[in-house]
Amino acid sequence: MTRDEAVSILTQAGAAGEDGFPLLECAIACAIHDYPFRDPEPARILADRAARRLKERAANESPDEALTETMAADFRLNGDLLNYDHPGNTDLIDVAERRRGLSAVLVIFYLDAARRAGLSAAAVDFPGHVLLRVETPEGPVALDPFSQGRLVLPSELTRRALRAGLMPHVADRLDLLMAPVSDRQALIRLQNILFTRALSMEDYDGAERSALRRALLDPEDHRPWLDVASAREKQGALTGALEALARARNLGEPAESCRVGMDRVRMRLN
Template identity: 65%
Template sequence: MTREEAEAILTAAGKAGDEDFPLLEAAIACAIHDDPERDPELARQLAGAGVERLTDRLVRESPEEALAETLAGDLRLSGDLLDYDNLDNADVLAVATRRKGLPVALGVYYLHVAGKCGLTVQGVDFPGHFLLRIETPEGPMALDPFSEGRVVLPSELTRRALHAGLTPNVAERLDVLMAPAPERAVLIRLQNNVYARAAAARDWPRAERAALRRALIDPEDHRPWLAAAGAREAQGALAGALEALTRASRLDGGAALAARAQRERVRMQLN
């Protein structure tokens, strides 16, 4: 798969409805877009093996146990505790090789495998730490893909929410803390992680690519173009930064004021 082919997949995903969003294939396309010199088949094989194992386990185990044992036990997927900020942790192809990653990158595999096996599992855009929500006969449960898919108790959710800075009246509302996120939002969160880590490392070309992928996945959002403009400006590509800021202004009138000010500042540098 070339970078251009990856962009075509992400463009199609951006046009798809939330019900039809191709999470795993879009995540693979993101990884190839970042580094085309790799084979995407390992990720597909890992996901396929997960579907086979989970299908077998669901005959004799509860949904939450079967999912955790399949992904963390059989496939050996876990959080990277030793090198958390490694950019490989936000790349589903690298995760397939290393079997370690960020919660949201691991969550891509959990969500794909669970969906193929008929389980109702959704991402939870929890502050500071991505979680999963699985529907069970006893009600919804929160799972932590970073901690081998273990169940997170309601009291622990509240504690984490308070630690993340949520107010007590919000932190005690499980309906808010466990609100499901669409799979498009899961992949956007993953690309945000790539952007943040690349920007921190001052790897501006990689940061720009992550911003452009966000723009393809969610073409109505102005914010990826603001991020792309910042990455381009950091590389000295002022004309490209100006073009990105113009796109941001066109997409969202509410952002136009900030984007216009930033655009004028860049234009002054071009003159």
């Protein structure tokens, strides 16, 4: 798969609705868009095998237990505690090979398997950490893909929320702490992580790519184009920065805010 082919996949997914969002294929396309000409088939094979195994387990186990045992025990998908900042931890193809990564990537395999096995699950955009919400006969529960898919009790969710800086009256609201997000938003969360990491390393080309992927996945949102513009400006690609700012303005960014940015870039061009 080439970078252009990856862009085509993300563009089509961005124009489609939420039902049937091709999460795994979009995540593969995101990885290829960053580093093209790699073989994504091992990631697909892992996902296929995990879905089949999960369906077998779910026939005799509770949904949460089946997911944990399948993904963390059978297929050894887990968080990378020792090398948390390793670049491969945010790349789905690398994670499929290493079986280690960040929760924002691991949750994609959990979600894909759950969908294909007929289980009800969704990502939870928890502060600083992506969790998995699983519907069970006893009610929804939270799993942590980074920590061997273990169950996260409500009291621990509150403690984590308080450590993340949420106010006590919010940290006590289980309905807020476990609010599900769409598969599209789960993948966008991963791109946000990549954008932040790229900026911290002054990898402005990588920051631009991750911001562009967010723009393709959610074409009605003006904010990714502001990040594209910022990354291009830092690379000296000033004409491209102006084009991105114009896209943001057309999608709803306040005109005054865009004018200030455009004036700054034009001054550099002159």
